[in-house]
Amino acid sequence: MISYATLDRLLHQIDPEEEGYRNGTLQFNFNEDNSVILNGQRVSVISFAKAIFPFVDSPNPNITIVKTGRFFPVPMHIHPWVEIGYMYSGSCQHTIKDKTYTFTKGQLYILDSDTPHAIGYLGENNIHISIVLEKQYFTDSFFTRFSENSILSKFLINSISKHTSHDNFLLFNSENNRRIHTYIAELLCEHINPSINSVDIINNYIALLFLELVNVYETDQIKPQLNHTQSNILPILKYIETNYKTCDLKSTAAFFSMNPNYLTTFIKKNTGYSFKQLIQHQRFQFINSQLLNTSLPIETIALSAGYENTTYFYKKYKEAFGCSPKEFRDKHNSKAGRNT
Numbered sequence: 001m002i003s004y005a006t007l008d009r010l011l012h013q014i015d016p017e018e019e020g021y022r023n024g025t026l027q028f029n030f031n032e033d034n035s036v037i038l039n040g041q042r043v044s045v046i047s048f049a050k051a052i053f054p055f056v057d058s059p060n061p062n063i064t065i066v067k068t069g070r071f072f073p074v075p076m077h078i079h080p081w082v083e084i085g086y087m088y089s090g091s092c093q094h095t096i097k098d099k100t101y102t103f104t105k106g107q108l109y110i111l112d113s114d115t116p117h118a119i120g121y122l123g124e125n126n127i128h129i130s131i132v133l134e135k136q137y138f139t140d141s142f143f144t145r146f147s148e149n150s151i152l153s154k155f156l157i158n159s160i161s162k163h164t165s166h167d168n169f170l171l172f173n174s175e176n177n178r179r180i181h182t183y184i185a186e187l188l189c190e191h192i193n194p195s196i197n198s199v200d201i202i203n204n205y206i207a208l209l210f211l212e213l214v215n216v217y218e219t220d221q222i223k224p225q226l227n228h229t230q231s232n233i234l235p236i237l238k239y240i241e242t243n244y245k246t247c248d249l250k251s252t253a254a255f256f257s258m259n260p261n262y263l264t265t266f267i268k269k270n271t272g273y274s275f276k277q278l279i280q281h282q283r284f285q286f287i288n289s290q291l292l293n294t295s296l297p298i299e300t301i302a303l304s305a306g307y308e309n310t311t312y313f314y315k316k317y318k319e320a321f322g323c324s325p326k327e328f329r330d331k332h333n334s335k336a337g338r339n340t
Contacts, residue, residue, distance in 0.1 A: 002193045004185055010054045010192065011067060011088060011127050021071035028072040036078075039098070043116050044077040049132040055191045059198035062137040063206070065191045068128040074119040082133045082156065083111040084209075086184050090126030091289060093304065094119055096169055100304060102245070102286060103128075106175030108184075108213070112168040123293030129188065133206075145207050172216045173242065180216070183209040233270040236263075237278070244282035245306040249275050283307065284320060291329040298325045 020026030030044035037043070051058055055065040068074065076095070085094070091104040095118045096111070103109065111117060113135070122128060138156055174180040187205050190198055239252060252275070253260040267275050283305040290301040299310050302325075307313035317325055 001195065002189050004189075007185060007189055007192065011129075011188075012125070013054075014070070014124070015053055018070050021069065028069070028074070030075055030077060038078075038116055041076060041116075044075060046077050046079040049079070049081065049130075055188070057191055057194050059191070059194045060137075060202050062134040063202060064132040065188065066130045066132060068119055068122060068130060070122040070124065070126065073121045076116050076118040078114050078116050080113050081135065082113055082138075084131035084133065085109045085111060086129045086131070088127040088129050088184075090123065090293070091286075092120055092122055092126050092128050101171065103171075104175060106177070106181060108172045108174050108180060110170045110172075110213075115169060117169075121294040121296065126293060129184070131187065142207070145211065170217065172213055173238075174213070174216050177212065177216055179212045180209065183212065233267070236267065237271070240275075240278050241282055244279050244286075245304075247279070279306075280316060280320070284317070287317075287325070288328065291325055292332055298329075301325075 014022070017026065021028060030046070034047070035042050035044045049064040049066055051064050051066055053067075055067065058064055085103070086108045087103045087105050089105050091102055094101050094103055094109070097116055100120075119128065143156070172180075183205050187202060187209070190202055190205070195201065236252070236256060239255060240247065243252075247255075249260050249264065253263040256263065258266070264275055267273070267278065271278065273281075287301055287305050290296060290304075291298070294301070302310055302313045314324065321328060323331070
């Protein structure tokens with residue numbers, strides 16, 4: 001049995017292939033001979049999941065765990081299995097069909113089979129885990145654990161059906177859920193160092209994980225019922241943190257059934273900041289993370305953060321940090337170089 005500290009060390013270890021991607025001696029590409037055109041875009045078709053270090057063992061043949069390789073973006077692709085994606089540390093961008101999401105530490109998603117998706121560049125501290133569940137895993141006994149009306153039951157039944165379209169995913173705001181992290185960590189440890197009863201242990205952790213996800217999802221779907229007290233500013237801040245790329249004052253006010261002018265006053269009174277300042281803060285947090293952990297062009301990063309006007313972006317960035325984004329990147333990369 002390995003410790004969580006050992007698990008963390010193994011997940012952050014850079015293997016030779018990753019080192020090749022980092023120093024530029026390797027270039028990642030799927031085999032384009034096995035691809036299809038979906039909505040005018042070439043999408044690679046992946047037929048099997050390859051488990052690599054440190055998850056070389058697969059006690060259950062219908063479950064594979066993969067640590068996504070770092071230092072390169074994973075192009076758009078599809079596969080025939082259901083995927084649980086978990087952000088173990090850091091953050092990453094994940095494009096699902098034609099929309100890009102930012103997943104942060106502790107968040108989890110379930111991706112339907114045959115859904116086009118791509119994963120952005122992962123830096124050294126961005127650890128993304130995929131738990132691959134073959135359709136054969138979802139037996140009748142598996143579904144007896146869930147209510148017939150469970151959103152997960154409906155989703156998974158759709159995922160394994162031949163008669164439905166496969167273009168869905170579920171996002172779980174599980175970043176503060178202690179159980180989710182524990183169940184995932186135990187699954188990872190069991191695959192790295194299987195015990196005598198690994199199959200049963202893994203099956204039970206998968207069941208516990210799904211049951212807890214039902215709680216997380218159903219709780220997350222209930223809109224906050226605000227009494228307009230200071231303690232209830234937290235749901236609004238959480239909403240802004242999650243939707244800062246696309247939300248505006250009008251859409252946020254509508255979500256909480258509030259008048260936009262009242263929402264402006266409410267936020268200012270309880271935080272000392274305006275709505276625009278909170279949005280800008282969240283965007284700059286994302287942008288600085290991308291500047292330090294990726295080599296993406298600055299304009300691309302700004303656009304993905306929600307800034308369509310680059311002139312406005314550069315102006316606001318200089319006001320906030322006293323330097324340009326390029327100067328910020330160069331300064332911190334220089335420091336990192338001196339510390340290595």
